[in-house]
Amino acid sequence: MKLAAEYHCESVAFPLLSSGNYGYPKEQAFRIAVDTITQYVMEHDLTVYLVLYDRDSLAVSRKLFASMEEYIDDHYVAQNDESYGFGRRCRELSERRRLLEEDAALPMLGAVPAPAAAPRTARSLESLMDNLGESFTTRLLRLIDERGLKDSTVYYVRGCTALLDAIGCGMEKMVNIQRHLPEDERAEKVIFVITTDGLENASKRFGYEKIRRMIEREKEQYGWEFLFLGANMDAVKEAARFGISSDRAVRFENDAQGVAVNYHVVSETVSRMREAPCCASIGAEWKEQIEADFQKRHHRYVEQTFGYDLNRTCDEIRPTYHHVETCQETVPEAIIAFLESVSFEDALRNAVSLGGDSDTLACITGGIAEAFYGMPQELRDETLKRLPEDIREAYELLCFMIAKMI
Numbered sequence: 134m135k136l137a138a139e140y141h142c143e144s145v146a147f148p149l150l151s152s153g154n155y156g157y158p159k160e161q162a163f164r165i166a167v168d169t170i171t172q173y174v175m176e177h178d179l180t181v182y183l184v185l186y187d188r189d190s191l192a193v194s195r196k197l198f199a200s201m202e203e204y205i206d207d208h209y210v211a212q213n214d215e216s217y218g219f220g221r222r223c224r225e226l227s228e229r230r231r232l233l234e235e236d237a238a239l240p241m242l243g244a245v246p247a248p249a250a251a252p253r254t255a256r257s258l259e260s261l262m263d264n265l266g267e268s269f270t271t272r273l274l275r276l277i278d279e280r281g282l283k284d285s286t287v288y289y290v291r292g293c294t295a296l297l298d299a300i301g302c303g304m305e306k307m308v309n310i311q312r313h314l315p316e317d318e319r320a321e322k323v324i325f326v327i328t329t330d331g332l333e334n335a336s337k338r339f340g341y342e343k344i345r346r347m348i349e350r351e352k353e354q355y356g357w358e359f360l361f362l363g364a365n366m367d368a369v370k371e372a373a374r375f376g377i378s379s380d381r382a383v384r385f386e387n388d389a390q391g392v393a394v395n396y397h398v399v400s401e402t403v404s405r406m407r408e409a410p411c412c413a414s415i416g417a418e419w420k421e422q423i424e425a426d427f428q429k430r431h432h433r434y435v436e437q438t439f440g441y442d443l444n445r446t447c448d449e450i451r452p453t454y455h456h457v458e459t460c461q462e463t464v465p466e467a468i469i470a471f472l473e474s475v476s477f478e479d480a481l482r483n484a485v486s487l488g489g490d491s492d493t494l495a496c497i498t499g500g501i502a503e504a505f506y507g508m509p510q511e512l513r514d515e516t517l518k519r520l521p522e523d524i525r526e527a528y529e530l531l532c533f534m535i536a537k538m539i
Contacts, residue, residue, distance in 0.1 A: 134173050134181065143312075144180035175346055180312055293335035300327060300375070301339035304347055311355075321411040323357045326399055330364040330387045332371065345376040352376075358415050360402075362395055362423070367506040369475045379475060383420035386427050394426045428472050441465040447473050447483050456489045463490060467497035474498075477506040 137145040147166070163183075170181045277283075304325065311319050333341075351357040361372035364387035372382035385391045402419045432443040442465055450466055457463060466487055474480035480502035484494040517525060 134170070134177070134179060138177055138179055142179070144182065146182040146184050148184045171343075175343070175350065180309070294329065294331040294333060295335040295337070296327075296329055296331070296333040297336035297339040297341065297344050300344055301336075301347065304351065308351070322406055323351070323355065324360065324403060324406060324415070325351075325357055326360045326362070327375075327377075328362045328395060332366055341374050345374070348376045356412075358406075360399070360415070360419075362399075364391070367476055370506065370509075380417040381415070383423045384427060385423050386430055390430075391423075391426060394423055398422050431472065435468060439464075441468065443469055443472070445469060447487060451487055454487050454489045458490065463493060464497060467494045468501065470494065470498045471501045471505070474502060477502045477508055478512065480506070 134145060147170075166183060170183070173179070174181055307323065307325065311323070348357075348359055352359065359375075359377045359381055361368060361375070361377045361382040362385055363371055363382070364385050366384065368384040369379045369382045373379070385395055398419065402415060406413065406415065435441055436443055441461075445465075447470060450469065454466065466489075467484060470483035470487060471480045474483055477499075480498050481495055484498035485491050487494055517528070520528065
């Protein structure tokens with residue numbers, strides 16, 4: 134790869150020969166090759182292809198990648214040998230037919246055996262031709278129907294969020310699209326939108342640092358814009374782990390209305406950017422409607438349940454607020470300090486800035502913020518350092534007793 138870069142090559146292909154020989158695990162050999170290539174292309178503008186020749190290697194690759202590009206078939210052969218390309222296509226049809234028949238004979242993940250009486254539909258060459266372009270989802274649902282199964286027993290959500298893998302694979306795909314398009318057809322501006330209702334907990338290929346480097350590279354070299362929309366989390370804090378700034382992150386209400394607002398806002402943002410010069414960037418106001426929707430509905434619940442007036446801002450409270458020892462003039466202010474925050478620390482700063490009974494305000498606001506954002510470990514550690522020894526011992530004893538009860 135270094136040699137290819139020295140000669141200013143745009144791409145290089147490696148045939149995966151001898152992998153798995155002498156008892157060395159084929160899957161591990163393939164993963165080492167992929168990891169080595171990935172690390173290199175993160176720092177260099179080079180497209181690398183792995184060419185596979187046997188079914189075992191192809192089977193291993195399918196476990197590690199969602200999709201593969203067969204360079205020889207899709208590029209070289211099509212350009213240099215039309216007769217071979219036609220013959221290859223015929224062989225491909227035959228192979229697809231055999232794979233489809235194998236698929237139909239294998240049990241699907243999470244599925245129950247099909248009724249013995251369920252007939253198998255014979256697949257003709259014409260039907261294969263008709264289905265060459267069908268997507269994974271279309272094919273999956275078709276196979277489910279053919280076997281007389283239910284979607285819910287085969288294809289269902291399992292509660293995991295491979296967020297980093299989703300971001301990484303999506304970026305890789307977009308980078309490859311941009312690279313292979315003719316220059317006059319490439320997108321002048323790329324807006325990469327990340328939407329999630331859960332924190333990362335299941336990725337295999339990508340880590341936070343690798344995603345951060347990928348994002349920084351595309352932002353610095355190609356001017357990509359990244360937006361992060363997160364529910365049930367501190368969206369600003371989570372986005373920062375990827376290298377996405379706070380003005381490009383927003384939390385949303387995770388229901389039908391909240392998601393609809395997301396789509397509307399992103400659509401409007403994309404439309405504005407299409408009309409703007411290619412050098413323009415997204416303004417900080419892009420997320421105001423999402424934030425307003427989130428706050429408005431949380432305001433309404435608290436107001437209706439407890440009778441508190443939350444239709445004020447910290448800036449409106451601050452000039453006239455004073456020390457008051459009543460719930461009616463302390464709790465609403467503490468809640469507003471939280472509602473205007475973007476992180477745990479920001480919530481505490483809002484509460485203290487109001488003045489008045491600031492220690493009580495900060496306690497109430499901090500309790501709400503900790504439940505919503507979680508408390509950053511660095512703040513927790515620094516707080517414990519500043520506690521008097523007797524209070525710190527009492528805290529440690531309390532933690533021990535709670536852990537023992539659990």
